[in-house]
Amino acid sequence: MEKLTDQILKEVITPRPENSFKGTFGKVTLVGGNRNFGGAIIMASMAAVCAGAGLVTTATDESNSSALHSQLPEAMFADFTNSEQVASLIHAATSVVVGPGLGDDEISLQILKNVFANTSDQQNVIIDGSAITLMAREGIDQPLGNIIYTPHEMEWQRLSGIKIGEQTAEKNKAVQEKLGATVVLKKHHTEIYTNDQIYQLPIGTPAQAVGGMGDTLAGMVGGFTAEFNDKADKAVLAAVYAHSAIAEKIAESQYIVLPHQISRALPTFMKKMEKLDDDHHIGFLN
Numbered sequence: 001m002e003k004l005t006d007q008i009l010k011e012v013i014t015p016r017p018e019n020s021f022k023g024t025f026g027k028v029t030l031v032g033g034n035r036n037f038g039g040a041i042i043m044a045s046m047a048a049v050c051a052g053a054g055l056v057t058t059a060t061d062e063s064n065s066s067a068l069h070s071q072l073p074e075a076m077f078a079d080f081t082n083s084e085q086v087a088s089l090i091h092a093a094t095s096v097v098v099g100p101g102l103g104d105d106e107i108s109l110q111i112l113k114n115v116f117a118n119t120s121d122q123q124n125v126i127i128d129g130s131a132i133t134l135m136a137r138e139g140i141d142q143p144l145g146n147i148i149y150t151p152h153e154m155e156w157q158r159l160s161g162i163k164i165g166e167q168t169a170e171k172n173k174a175v176q177e178k179l180g181a182t183v184v185l186k187k188h189h190t191e192i193y194t195n196d197q198i199y200q201l202p203i204g205t206p207a208q209a210v211g212g213m214g215d216t217l218a219g220m221v222g223g224f225t226a227e228f229n230d231k232a233d234k235a236v237l238a239a240v241y242a243h244s245a246i247a248e249k250i251a252e253s254q255y256i257v258l259p260h261q262i263s264r265a266l267p268t269f270m271k272k273m274e275k276l277d278d279d280h281h282i283g284f285l286n
């Protein structure tokens with residue numbers, strides 16, 4: 001298992017080209033947030049916006065529209081039950097994030113099927129939260145795309161069939177290979193299973209053990225893969241590393257870290273990373 005270092009941030013977060021516009025930095029379509037879990041998709045959307053994705057659209061329950069706009073005017077809204085509009089937003093996306101707060105009822109299931117029917121191999125598709133639970137429960141096939149699952153241990157148990165106490169690297173890798181997808185297995189010292197390697201995140205803090213922390217990571221992975229689409233595999237690793245590096249910094253003076261604080265800190269954090277040269281590590285800038 002290879003330990004991730006801050007080197008991954010330097011590789012991924014490079015200066016933006018002068019000759020660019022918002023379209024250069026990708027489009028993210030996020031789908032989730034039923035009436036009860038609107039916060040989940042708002043947190044994920046905030047992470048995608050703050051990570052620097054060029055355009056972000058949030059397909060969610062219509063009851064979340066005002067809250068989304070008041071928290072995040074940068075994001076556009078769509079009603080997630082409007083299947084034609086969602087299909088066209090999926091077609092337009094560089095990265096799709098599906099699942100945060102989607103819920104697991106019949107409407108959630110139909111929305112998930114519509115999303116999965118409209119992705120293509122050219123897209124990054126981040127599958128999180130309720131979407132993983134629904135896939136496992138309903139036996140839904142994996143969609144087309146560069147697939148990235150972001151399960152917590154119980155979601156991974158549901159998807160892989162491996163019980164939480166038995167989730168060894170060997171067993172997890174075998175299921176990852178069958179899926180042919182990237183698996184970000186979230187926990188203290190998250191593990192990332194890719195086609196060629198297993199990585200471990202050596203940082204992170206129990207101050208992160210609060211609701212919405214994973215929703216925020218899913219949005220960051222969506223934002224990073226859209227913005228740095230030419231190095232999408234490394235962008236996943238960089239998002240995982242940055243999420244916990246920022247959290248550790250906030251936790252120096254706070255007992256817990258609020259997920260939206262990580263998103264709000266991202267533009268400043270990314271600016272510092274852009275300036276790092278090979279001799280300087282994150283600690284140097286604290």
Ligand SMILES: NC(=O)C1=CN([C@@H]2O[C@H](COP(=O)(O)OP(=O)(O)OC[C@H]3O[C@@H](n4cnc5c(N)ncnc54)[C@H](OP(=O)(O)O)[C@@H]3O)[C@@H](O)[C@H]2O)[C@@H](O)CC1
Binds near residue numbers: 039100103153212215
């Ligand atoms: N503000 C919002 O809108 C929020 C909305 N959210 C959205 O809610 C949806 C459901 O997601 P979910 O994760 O809350 O529920 P679920 O998938 O049933 O898993 C929980 C079960 O698994 C067990 N468990 C065992 N090990 C575990 C582990 N390592 N990590 C976590 N759980 C572990 C756990 O055990 P227990 O805690 O009971 O001991 C419990 O029995 C999803 O769409 C998500 O995006 C949330 O993000 C919160 C903020």
Ligand SMILES: Nc1ncnc2c1ncn2[C@@H]1O[C@H](COP(=O)(O)OP(=O)(O)O)[C@@H](O)[C@H]1O
Binds near residue numbers: 215
């Ligand atoms: N003790 C811990 N140490 C480090 N990271 C943690 C710890 N507990 C939780 N996390 C992180 O918090 C996130 C939790 O994800 P998840 O359970 O999906 O949250 P939610 O669905 O509520 O947003 C993951 O990124 C996980 O790695």
Ligand SMILES: [Mg+2]
Binds near residue numbers: 128
């Ligand atoms: Mg989650």
